[in-house]
Amino acid sequence: MIDVLYYMYYLFYSKKITVNFPHLNTLGTLCYIFMFWEVSIVEFVSTFFFLYHVPVGIHNMILLLGNVLIIWIYGIKKRGKYVVKKKKPLIRGSFRLSAIFAILLFIMSFVIPIIMIEVTKDMKEYVEPMYRVLFGK
Structure with missing residues (x-):
C-alpha cells in the first residue's frame, strides 16, 4: 500500500504540480503523513494499555526512526524509482481507486490526530478504573 501511495504522490508532483524534484517531494509527503499516524497510534496504545502519556522526546525519536526508515527504503535504496519506473502499483488495477485512497489517507492524516486528542x-477516566481492577494499582 505504501508503494501505491508513493506512486500516486509521485504522479501528483510530476504531472499536476510539476516540481523539479518529485521524488524528494514524495518522500517528504510520505514522512509527513506517517508522522501523524505514528504519533496517534503510539499515544493511543500508551494511554489505553498503560495510562501513560508519552513525552515529546520519545515521540520525536519514534518520528525520527520512522522518517529515516522511509527515506532509507524509498530514497537511498532507490525503491521509489523502482516503484515509479517498473512496478507502477495500483489498487486492484484501478487508477481511480488508488487516487481516492491516496487523497483520503492524506485527509485522514490531519483528522486522526484531532480525534485522538479527544479520545485519549x-x-x-474510563480506562483507569478497569486498569486498577486488572493490575491492582
Missing part, C-alpha cells in the same frame, strides 16, 4: 483525553 476522555479515555483516562
Whole structure:
C-alpha cells in the first residue's frame, strides 16, 4: 500500500504540480503523513494499555526512526524509482481507486490526530478504573 501511495504522490508532483524534484517531494509527503499516524497510534496504545502519556522526546525519536526508515527504503535504496519506473502499483488495477485512497489517507492524516486528542483525553477516566481492577494499582 505504501508503494501505491508513493506512486500516486509521485504522479501528483510530476504531472499536476510539476516540481523539479518529485521524488524528494514524495518522500517528504510520505514522512509527513506517517508522522501523524505514528504519533496517534503510539499515544493511543500508551494511554489505553498503560495510562501513560508519552513525552515529546520519545515521540520525536519514534518520528525520527520512522522518517529515516522511509527515506532509507524509498530514497537511498532507490525503491521509489523502482516503484515509479517498473512496478507502477495500483489498487486492484484501478487508477481511480488508488487516487481516492491516496487523497483520503492524506485527509485522514490531519483528522486522526484531532480525534485522538479527544479520545485519549476522555479515555483516562474510563480506562483507569478497569486498569486498577486488572493490575491492582
